[in-house]
Amino acid sequence: MPIRVGINGYGTIGKRVADAVAKQSDMTVVGVTKTRPSFEARAAVDKGYPLYLAGSATRAEFESAGLPVAGPLDDLLGRVDVVVDCAPEKLGKENAKRYRDLGVRAVFQGGEKSDVAEASFNALANYDACRGKRTLRVVSCNTTGIVRAAALLRPHWGVEAWEATLVRRAADPAETKRGPINGILPSFQVPSHHGPDARTIYPDLPISTTALIVPTTLMHVHVNHVRLARPPAGAAEVVAAFRAAPRFHVFAGWERVEGTPQAMEYARGRGLGFPDLMENVLWEDGIHLDGADLRFFQAIHQESIVVPENVDAVRAIAAPTISGASSIETTDRALGLRRA
Ligand code: NAD
Numbered sequence: 567m568p569i570r571v572g573i574n575g576y577g578t579i580g581k582r583v584a585d586a587v588a589k590q591s592d593m594t595v596v597g598v599t600k601t602r603p604s605f606e607a608r609a610a611v612d613k614g615y616p617l618y619l620a621g622s623a624t625r626a627e628f629e630s631a632g633l634p635v636a637g638p639l640d641d642l643l644g645r646v647d648v649v650v651d652c653a654p655e656k657l658g659k660e661n662a663k664r665y666r667d668l669g670v671r672a673v674f675q676g677g678e679k680s681d682v683a684e685a686s687f688n689a690l691a692n693y694d695a696c697r698g699k700r701t702l703r704v705v706s707c708n709t710t711g712i713v714r715a716a717a718l719l720r721p722h723w724g725v726e727a728w729e730a731t732l733v734r735r736a737a738d739p740a741e742t743k744r745g746p747i748n749g750i751l752p753s754f755q756v757p758s759h760h761g762p763d764a765r766t767i768y769p770d771l772p773i774s775t776t777a778l779i780v781p782t783t784l785m786h787v788h789v790n791h792v793r794l795a796r797p798p799a800g801a802a803e804v805v806a807a808f809r810a811a812p813r814f815h816v817f818a819g820w821e822r823v824e825g826t827p828q829a830m831e832y833a834r835g836r837g838l839g840f841p842d843l844m845e846n847v848l849w850e851d852g853i854h855l856d857g858a859d860l861r862f863f864q865a866i867h868q869e870s871i872v873v874p875e876n877v878d879a880v881r882a883i884a885a886p887t888i889s890g891a892s893s894i895e896t897t898d899r900a901l902g903l904r905r906a
Pocket of ligand 1: 574575576577578579580599600601602620621652653654655656657675676677678705706707738868869872
């Protein structure tokens with residue numbers, strides 16, 4: 567029996583999670599929810615995902631737009647093994663009460679506080695500790711990027727100290743009401759919330775983060791300075807480790823990827839469905855080792871980096887006999903992220 571999955575909230579993250587779940591041979595999309603008719607609702611219907619009603623949505627509104635409705639949210643919740651909550655941030659906490667009342671297991675997103683679920687989740691970092699939980703929270707896009715890098719650096723060379731400056735995108739490409747469209751906005755909350763959020767997964771991670779927002783929609787970029795406990799002989803070893811690990815993509819110098827525009831152009835031509843880059847993106851030429859001091863840039867595609875983690879979180883909840891390594895491999899193969 568495939569794991570029956572519902573997606574509550576079919577926006578930037580939800581529509582990607584639905585497609586990723588649909589590609590898994592051990593999962594099926596039972597339905598998705600929308601609060602009002604839109605191009606996204608039409609796309610869901612075109613893809614064959616049954617459409618359920620969330621929030622104050624009315625059946626009449628959808629039917630007058632020619633969009634068939636399968637039922638209200640509670641009907642969807644009655645038909646699934648796991649619901650992936652992809653509603654706007656803070657609404658997940660409200661929805662959590664409903665899931666609890668109906669006894670439905672749930673995956674939440676990073677826009678919620680960590681207490682929304684039994685544990686914060688990242689597949690590379692703590693999958694096996696999360697097997698069999700009833701609720702998990704996939705940490706935010708930036709935190710996912712940090713925690714994946716930590717999952718690689720810690721066992722290889724140890725992390726004594728880590729300073730990260732997060733250059734954050736102002737808005738997602740389809741968002742018209744966010745900014746700035748000009749100017750650079752430093753965040754005066756120091757550390758930014760990302761370091762403490764990473765410690766919901768690695769409580770002893772010695773990281774401090776600062777953040778600023780810049781007018782772009784094409785990815786976040788992290789500027790990392792890590793003091794390694796047991797440094798390797800040279801940066802080439804670090805490059806090789808990032809290349810060998812799942813969910814990292816290292817561009818070589820000869821690829822002439824100057825920054826996020828070419829990285830996203832690569833994603834657009836890659837043919838994985840949405841023009842997405844679900845891996846941490848690194849540049850070989852941007853990885854520098856000076857004694858124990860490792861400096862590297864990584865770019866994070868905010869709209870998609872959490873997608874494979876959501877698939878794994880569903881499996882960790884609903885199929886707890888499967889190991890993290892096996893789930894990661896299955897997910898990535900189905901998504902086309904495995905190159906070998
Ligand atoms: P979004 O606004 O693009 O999509 C949210 C969807 O939920 C919309 O389709 C909206 O109509 C729908 N919705 C509204 N009210 C609802 C309700 N009561 N019940 C169910 N659905 C409802 O938002 P998003 O960017 O996809 O963010 C979803 C979550 O993912 C948030 O917690 C966010 O912090 C997190 N997240 C977002 C990004 C990103 O860059 N966009 C990255 C990582 C994590």
